[in-house]
Structure formats: C-alpha cells, structure tokens
Amino acid sequence: MDWLILAFLGTVFFSIAGVLDKLLLENYTYDSKAYIVCQALVQLIFIIPVMLFVGVKFTYPESLFALLLGCLQIFPTFFYMKALQIEEASKVSAMEYAYPVFVLIGSIFLFGEILSPKCYAGGLLLIIGTLFLSYKRDRGISRVSVGIYPKIKGSIKGLSPSIRPFMSFWILTAAYYLSLKYLLFSIDEWSLYIWSSLGTLIVAMPLMAVRSxxxxxxxxxxxxxxxxxxxxxxEAFQFLGLIFSIFAYAIGSVTLVSSVGALQPILTVMLIMILGALAPRLAKELNERTDRSSLMQKGAAFMMVIVGVYFVS
Structure with missing residues (x-):
C-alpha cells in the first residue's frame, strides 16, 4: 500500500498549500492571474535544484507531451484560484474533489477500469455532497467576493458562486491526472515533474505582458x-504535494489515488482550527465560518464525500 501513504502525504501538503493560498489571496492580491504568475516565479526555486541534482532527461515525444501537460495544467488552476477568492478554503477543497468521478469515467475508456454499482453510488454521493456544501444561505463570503460575485453570470440560485468555475475545473483536472497516469508508463517521475513545471512557466510568463x-x-x-x-x-508544500502525488500515481490506480485526495477538506478544517488556536489573527483573515450551522453543514457534506470516496475506491 505504498501508493496510499504517498497519496495521503501529498494530500496533507496540498491542504497546507491551499490554506496559504487562501490567506495570500484574501490579504495580498485580488488578481488571481497575477498570483499564479507569482507562484510560477517562486516555483523556479524548486525546479532548478531538481534539474541540477536529478538531471534533465529529454525523451521524444514523452517530454514534449509532459511540457504540453504543464501548459494545460494552468487553466484549471485559474478556475481554482477564482473559486478560492469567492469561497471559504474548506468548502473549496471539498468541492475540488468531485473530479474523481470524471477520473473514474475516463479511466474506464483509457485503462479499462470496470465500474461497479458501488462506484456509481460513490460518484452520486460525491456530487450530492459537493452540491450540499456549496449551498448558501447568504452571499456575505469575503471582502474579495463582493467585487467578483456580480460578474459571475448564470450561477445556480441558492448555490455558491464558486460552483460555476468548478464545473470547468473538474473536467480539466480529471483530464490532467488521466494524462499524467498515461505518461508515467513511459517517463520517470522526476522528468515528468521538470517538463510539466516548465510548461506551466511557459504559459504563465506571457501574462506579464498585461500591464495590470x-x-x-x-x-x-x-x-x-x-x-x-x-x-x-x-510553493514548498505545493512542490512536496505534487512530488508525492506523482509517485503515488506511478504505482497506484489513478482512480484510487485521486479518491484519497478527497480527504483534503477535512484536513483543511483541522489545519484552520489549529491555526485558530496558535495564531487567531491569521485564522480570522481566512474568513472561515465556524458557527454551529456552518460546521453542521460542512460536517454532513464531508461525511457524504468520505463515504463517496470509499465507494468509488
């Protein structure tokens, strides 16, 4: 079960990175595209040492495909950051992990994985849990969302406005992880990381041409x-999460590894509670709701997600 340990550690690191993303987007920048460029620049701190110590291996055409994969990866990131700007970190992390349903569907056609009735039930629970978690009684989310919410047209009444960008995120993210698994059949994990990261950098840097x-x-x-x-x-936690996840995908089922990631919302809430005890001021800046009604809603949705992940797995 080495893949399970790697996948779990990757989820822990991604959870910490997600909380930091929310903190930075709430307090230091309102432009998610600019923030992604900042991430790409700082990512060089980790890409360059890996290139120096591991070496850069070019394999045709796999390296080019990995480069293209990195280029495409930035697009679901745009949707994720947009959702993170207008919703609580715990809710975003929970809604994020409905994409294993799409991974499961894609794995049937690409890798011959077979669906069982339990998997159908799990997929349905993931969707229901996501919709339940996204239900909102009011729109007072964060000071950032005040300026963004009116711009989101076609939002479903009663649901979080972040559900709309997530529709695109789920499909693109599922396509990313299915492609990642396919590439790992013919390219090693470190080469995949290097080339895909360079692809992300290639797409992010031209955004600097926009003056704003x-x-x-x-x-x-x-x-x-x-x-x-x-x-x-x-970016350090993002790097660790990505590396552990890549190695998990290399030795485990794409559906199972993706499903483990659905534990992230629970880990996110735990991290926020710990942060609230150690640094109340920082926790307050996350604009995370901790009233009884919100906690009950999150708890019920999390249970659906956990059961859904269990069934899908």
Whole structure:
C-alpha cells in the first residue's frame, strides 16, 4: 500500500498549500492571474535544484507531451484560484474533489477500469455532497467576493458562486491526472515533474505582458517579507504535494489515488482550527465560518464525500 501513504502525504501538503493560498489571496492580491504568475516565479526555486541534482532527461515525444501537460495544467488552476477568492478554503477543497468521478469515467475508456454499482453510488454521493456544501444561505463570503460575485453570470440560485468555475475545473483536472497516469508508463517521475513545471512557466510568463498583471506581480513582491515568505512556504508544500502525488500515481490506480485526495477538506478544517488556536489573527483573515450551522453543514457534506470516496475506491 505504498501508493496510499504517498497519496495521503501529498494530500496533507496540498491542504497546507491551499490554506496559504487562501490567506495570500484574501490579504495580498485580488488578481488571481497575477498570483499564479507569482507562484510560477517562486516555483523556479524548486525546479532548478531538481534539474541540477536529478538531471534533465529529454525523451521524444514523452517530454514534449509532459511540457504540453504543464501548459494545460494552468487553466484549471485559474478556475481554482477564482473559486478560492469567492469561497471559504474548506468548502473549496471539498468541492475540488468531485473530479474523481470524471477520473473514474475516463479511466474506464483509457485503462479499462470496470465500474461497479458501488462506484456509481460513490460518484452520486460525491456530487450530492459537493452540491450540499456549496449551498448558501447568504452571499456575505469575503471582502474579495463582493467585487467578483456580480460578474459571475448564470450561477445556480441558492448555490455558491464558486460552483460555476468548478464545473470547468473538474473536467480539466480529471483530464490532467488521466494524462499524467498515461505518461508515467513511459517517463520517470522526476522528468515528468521538470517538463510539466516548465510548461506551466511557459504559459504563465506571457501574462506579464498585461500591464495590470505586471504591476500586481511587482506590487506583491513589494509587500514585505511576510508575503514573500508565505508564498515560498506555499510553493514548498505545493512542490512536496505534487512530488508525492506523482509517485503515488506511478504505482497506484489513478482512480484510487485521486479518491484519497478527497480527504483534503477535512484536513483543511483541522489545519484552520489549529491555526485558530496558535495564531487567531491569521485564522480570522481566512474568513472561515465556524458557527454551529456552518460546521453542521460542512460536517454532513464531508461525511457524504468520505463515504463517496470509499465507494468509488
């Protein structure tokens, strides 16, 4: 069960990175595209040492496919950051992990994985849990969402406005992980990381040509050591989460590894509670709701997600 340990550790690191993402987006930048560019720049701190110590191996055409995969990866990231700006971190992490349903469907056609009635039930629970978690009694989410919410047209009444960007996120993310699994049949894990990361950088850097994004990027790095340190920490956890996940996908089922990630919302809530005890001021800046009604809603949705993951697995 080595894949399970790797997948779980990857989920832990992704959870920490997600909380830091929310903190930075709430307090240091309102432009999610500029924030993604900042991430890509800081990511070089980890890409370059890997290239120096592991070496860069070019395998045709797999390396080019990995490069393309990295280019495509940035698009679901845009949708994720947009959702994170307008919703609580715990809810975003829960809604994020409905994509294993699409992974399961894709794995049937690509890898011959067989669906069972239990898997159908699990997929249905994941969807129900996601919709239940996204239900909102009011729209007072965060100070960032006040400016974004009116721009989101076609939102389903009564549901979080973040459900709309997640529809695209689920499909694109499922396609990403299915492609990742396919590439790992013919390319090693470190080469996949290097080439896909370079692909992400290739797409992110041209965004600097947009004046507003360029000014926001320069402004972010001028906001002090705490913002820069938090971003470096976020990218360190993101790096660890990605590496552990890649190695998990290399030796485990794409459906099972993806399903383990659905534990992230529970880990996110635990992290926020710990942060609330150790650093109440920072926890408050996350704008996470902890009233009785919200906790009951999250708890019920999380249970559906957990049972859904169990059935899908």
């Amino acid at each position: 994004i360029r000014e926001e990027v320069f402004g972010f790095f001028g906001r002090g050591s705490f913002a820069i340190g938090a971003l470096i920490s976020e």
